[in-house]
Amino acid sequence: MTRIDYTDLVGGLGLVLTGAAVSYVSISQYPLGTLQRMGPGMFPAILGVLLAGLGVLLSLQALRRPGSRPDIRIFSPLFVLGGIAAFALVIVPFGLVPAILAITVISSLAELRVQPVSLALLTLALCLMAPLVFVVGLGLPISLVRWPF
Amino acid sequence: MEFLANIGLGFSVALSLTNIFYCFLGAFLGTLVGVIPGLGVLAAISMLFPLTFHLEPTTALIMLAGIWYGTTYGGSTASILLNLPGTPANAVTCLDGYPMARQGRGGVALFMTTVASFFGASFGIVLLTLFTPVIADYALRFGSAEYFALMLMGLVAASTISEGSAVKGLSMVVLGIIIGLVGMDSQSATVRFSFGVMGLLEGVSLIALAMGVFGVAEIIMSVRRVRTADIDPETLRLKAIKPSRDEMRRSWFPMLRGASIGSFFGTLPGTGPSIAAFLSYAIEKRVSRTPERFGNGAIEGIMGPESANNAADQTAFIPTLSLGVPGSATMALMLGVLMIHGVAPGPNLISSQPELFWGLIMSFWVGNLILLLLNIPLIGVWVRMLTIPYHILYPAVLMFICIGAYTSGFTVLNVWMVLVFGALGYAMRIFGFPGAPLLLGFVLGPLMEEHFRRAMVLSRGEFLTFFERPISAVIMALTGMILIWSVWSAEIIRRRRAARAAGDGATTHEAREG
Incomplete structure (x- = not known):
């Protein structure tokens, strides 16, 4: 207090x-x-x-009133927002799959305790599912992988 | 006869194969989102909203509305099994639902809340069908002064009644309106607050704002805090969900009272399902001859609130569809969806878009029926969803948010906006500023400015016009009363707290200061 x-x-x-x-x-x-x-x-x-x-x-x-100390975290917002930033930077030049890879791995770090096997499985599942839903299912024009150089 | 023709028209729209499919999808996704704690309905609607871009506006609304009332059905599951409300509207269901689950009656509780939800929703839909056209008809007489006053009342009520400090709620409304003004001004074509970013000419994206403030901020808050539960699957076998005759008998009146309370509070701005559920619980406890059973697994304590919150979910559509003035953040999002699809909300909506209006309302029957069928046999499946660990869930949700933001307009700017509003949302959580008034202000802001300016033109710059026109004057007076009441009640709470702190002894700060 x-x-x-x-x-x-x-x-x-x-x-x-x-x-x-x-x-x-x-x-x-x-x-x-x-x-x-x-x-x-x-x-x-x-x-x-x-x-x-x-x-x-x-x-x-x-x-006029007493207060309590707020519970501020540094790593949770850092990694979650960092993941979004990585997605924004990667999606246009490199395409959807690398962007998913970036956001999943970086945002998972917010847990501060990485479980490599489950992270790898999750990333693999998302990289398969998202293109299926958005590109094949909904027919949105996003390139899956790109090499800008 | 016109009434029957309208209902027939509604069913013909709602029962088309496409609409049934999207209604099912919405109800299904809504239940899913409701079951999983730490994923709110606003985040869900904004996340799935980009998927509806290529749909007809009616179909899009049917699906999004399905998500909205689906979450309230699903939210009771987490409340009962985990003592963790899936949505705020289900918080009070924990009080008696969780004890029931501990006594091995979890299956009964889940089954009966589904029944109560269906009952409350049906009650709400009937009222919605009867009253919306009448109110819209009356509202055709409203001018800009009335609309401005109505929106002001909605915003003031929504920001002061719900929770926490009235000053914080009001300041978020104002901030929301300001964010809503970013971009090209429709009357003078001046570009405001765009900081030279070309993409901001069209204004801030509603989707990015909602996903950032509700979705991303929620994830940041929940990481490393949400625990996965273990549940005894034995209590949830189909055999164990059959309620006893006594429980059935005791459920009727709470359900009926809950539905009436919920329908009333659903229509008012700022109250909505959560408050309706709390009030219903309080009333059930008061009228009960055995109030001591409450908190120890009284079935009345889950039937009333669950009926109330679902009724409120439905009647919340009354002001949104008849006046174009939403009473809650979710309804503001629905209104935003309408406007993005190019449909002008307001009292003319029913006559200009009868397929949309009647189709949407009749789809509520379809959706609630689907939810009834979806929930009872599939209780086991929903429970299993609860055991997905959060560290798997949140990266997936974040990915959907980012893809959703990017594909709504195919511009990276939207993803950056999600980031900015995620940071803003997190800061708001730290400082204790509520998010719902921000979203309401954002959606209503541009409309308010337009009506304000028009009213000023018509009155030749005379501000008193808002108090001279009778309807507008009444609404302004109500707004003033709400403001005074909220200041007064806050003062009472403060005094009571101070008195209690002083009574606790010399260790308190007041004592030290004195």
Whole structure:
């Protein structure tokens, strides 16, 4: 337990920053117009102020109450998101099968305890199943394997 | 007679071979997703949504709706056997379902919840059929001011009533609306918040947002946390699922009460199946002559809630289809699906797309019947799904998410968006911000802006127009009441908590601060 709720304080300040940025961009870059003929900047400008206001409210509440330490993990998001990034990087130049290989292996690392046999079987199964469903079954135009060089 | 003709039209659409097949597929996949804890209905619908791109909008909706009510059927399985709710709407089923399973009556519980689910759903479908056209007819008179007020009420209700802090819910609604504004503004053709990325001209992809915030974030949270269970298959033989005469007798009224509660709360924005199930449980416990049996395997404690959540699943379609104003994130996703297929939602939907509307509703009968048939003999199969280890499951789900994102438009940008929203979703979980209001705001945002601007043009920039038009004024007043009520109830909870903490002794922080 902490004396004030740091989680909500940081969350609230994040909202304030986001709201301020949205309002700033809408006011400086898009025409505001008048209330009768609203320009593209008006609605987001109002929303940005609203968001920042809610952020202030949340931060003030956080100062008045004790909080608990959030359970933040590093490796789970790192490997899961890393797998998605690998998929995005591989799918166009190299094709579907290498992309599946990349995402399965990298995201499996999030378990932090690799079981090589089951991972190999899973990868093999997915590499067979996905092309069958998406390319053969649904007829989507994705190349299975490619060599760009 | 027109009514009968409409129902006939609906059945002729729903009973076409293609639609029955996709209805079956949706119900089947929904049950699967519902059974497996750690895979939500929103993630499932958005994951499977790309598969429906090449389908007719009616068929696509039939399948996606099947997933939606299928999960509630399936969700009770995990609740009863593992004490782990498959979906939030089934959480309360754990209270008496799990004790029943521990007493070796798991088969009975699974069988009876399926019956209750079917009963509740049927009740909901009847109401949906009767009331949607009436409400839509009434709503034809609505102007932009009314629509803006309605959407505002939906968003405020959805973000403040459901769970947690009202401020957090509201801020996620606002953030969702802002994300919804990214891309080309339909009225002035100005490109907003695209940061020079050409692909963002058409806006942020609904699919990528839903898959990131719900699917990917859920996976990050569940890795190394979800445990696989062992279940005694003996209690689930077909012989062991037959309820006793006494259990049958005690199930009728809870089912009926549950269906009424569920139907009512399903139509309201922000409440939906979870709250309906909780209320139904509370009421069953109160009216029971033997409340001490609750929590120890009372059959009333599973029949009421399971009937309520399924009824709510169906009646949630009433505001979505009659007004075009969804009350929950899932309904917002359905609405988004409609719009992606080029169908304009609103009160005109029923008259302009009668095949879609009546076909969809009548397909609910088909789907629920399929679920009844699917669930009772196949209970053993669903239970076996529960024993798939999570470390096998989640890479496969991630792969489906990525392929789905990529193939919805064949652009890698969508995959990157999944990554960004996955990170955002994880950050939201850490800071305790709810995801459903974000999605609702995202879908309703552009519509709200349009109605707001139009109302302002019509009123010559007079903001009071929202309070001068009678219908809009009533809705605005309701919205204000919801806001005040949520602030007030939050304050009560805070005081109560503070009082309890102070009562606990000198170790608390209030005491130290004082």
